[in-house]
Amino acid sequence: MPSKVRIALDAMGGDFGAAVVIPGAAISLQRHRGIEFLLVGDRAKIEPELANHPALKAASKIIHTDVAVGMDDKPSQALRRGRKTSSMWLAIDAVKRGEADVVVSAGNTGALMAMSRFHLRTLPGVDRPAIAGMWPTKRGESVVLDLGATIGGDAHHLVSLAVMGAAMASVLFNKPRPTVGLLNIGTEEIKGHEEIRDAGEILRARNLPELDYIGFVEGDGIGKGLADVIVTEGYSGNIALKAAEGTARQMAELLREAIQQSWMSKLGYLFARGAFQALRNKMDPNKTNGGVFLGLNGVVVKSHGGISAEGFASAIDVGYEMAHTDLLNKINQMLNREGGALNFVQTAPEDVS
Structure with a gap:
């Protein structure tokens, strides 16, 4: 694990920009002294905020740009207009070039996903990335994914989400074999769409060594903490999140x-x-803020746009933990080890129908 964690912050993202990003970074630095920051944004707005936080100023470098991605911009527009000049793109680029281990942004979710996927690319064996978040439960917390990155998904996609979610849970919860459940409209094996049933059969049949598949979990089971990891596609995952x-x-x-x-x-x-x-x-929500974009060749953390400084600090904390525990490498290792499960879905779907 790295001795220093370098975090690139989109200092112009979110509803309040540097007014929240800088104080949030100062709070996180107090918790984790081993952080160095790249503050990407308008120097004229960043420096007055930094003046109030000498320790943060000493641990930071500013990358200037006065171009910001709007919260209402369409992903395609943001990707076309904001490439190579916006604070969001330059923060992602810092991870791409190895100058930062993590990027954290409170900006436009669709634009952040589009830019991250375009620039960082997905990991081998992953078709589409997912947003994974921490969900408070009666037993503590669970990792839930996908919370809205992509709509729909076949059995291969759901199995890859299970593998990536298990890797994240094993890091966060220090469990070598976290429990995994598929979100469904019932616990019976005949319930749900075909792709969910197929994914369940694959996970049960393969009995993967680094995750413990427990079956289907209904919506109320998320809050009960029935599994360390709850897997669903992005449409239903986002509805569940917003409803909660x-x-x-x-x-x-x-x-x-x-x-x-x-x-x-x-x-x-x-x-x-x-x-x-x-x-x-x-x-x-300030204590559970920060969704991780899993499946990318880099660590990207999305903060809520209207969050407080304390909440943004929580998103930075998530990014720090992901880099400090080398999550990306662990996901890569699990995907490589469990590649047979993913290939099983792609090459022999008739075996699980």
Whole structure:
């Protein structure tokens, strides 16, 4: 693992740009002293923020550009107009050229994926990359992928997601054989689309040594923490993510309204304040911010665009952990070792139907 982790930050990405990126980097640097930053963006906006954080300034280098990818830009437009000049592209390019180990951006998700895939390319055996995120559960956390990188996917795609997700979980959870489940509309083997059933049969038949396939998991099983890794294609994964985030916000609002209804409820809140704070910490999006683009020949971390400095620091923390534990090499090794499983899907689909 590298002694120093070099992280390229898209300092113009997200809703607030350098005003959040720089303070977020300062917070992360306090947690991980072995970080060096490349701050890519408008020097005139970066330097005033850096002046408030001397330690960060000493650990950083600025790459100037005043070109930013808009949050509403279409991926094709961003790729065409922002190549080689935008802060997002130059941050990715730093990873491509070996000047950084990780890129972190709060910018346009579609543009970030398009640029990363175009410039970094995918790993051998991976058709399409995926967004993997940490999901708070009753048992701790689970890795869930794909959260919206690509729509649809055959059995080969789902099996490759299982392998990559297991590699990430083994690093984060220190488990040599993390459990893996396929998200489905039921746990019975006859349920779901054909590609999901095929992927389940392949994972069960191959009994891969570095992951423990437990079968299908329904939507409520994600929050229960039934598996270390939950695998789905990007369409349903993104819906599940947005539904969970919306439900969490709704529950917080309903609880706030209920507390304000009477003096008795306010008094009850005072007695249960510790429990409410623990719940708030558990569901705090700032603490689980940072989706990893798995399947690329480089480590790319996507932060929410409207996140706070604390939340952006969490995304940097994810990138640091991925580089510090050499995730990319571990995924490569697992894909090579489990290549037979992927080839099995591609060359003999009739065997699993």
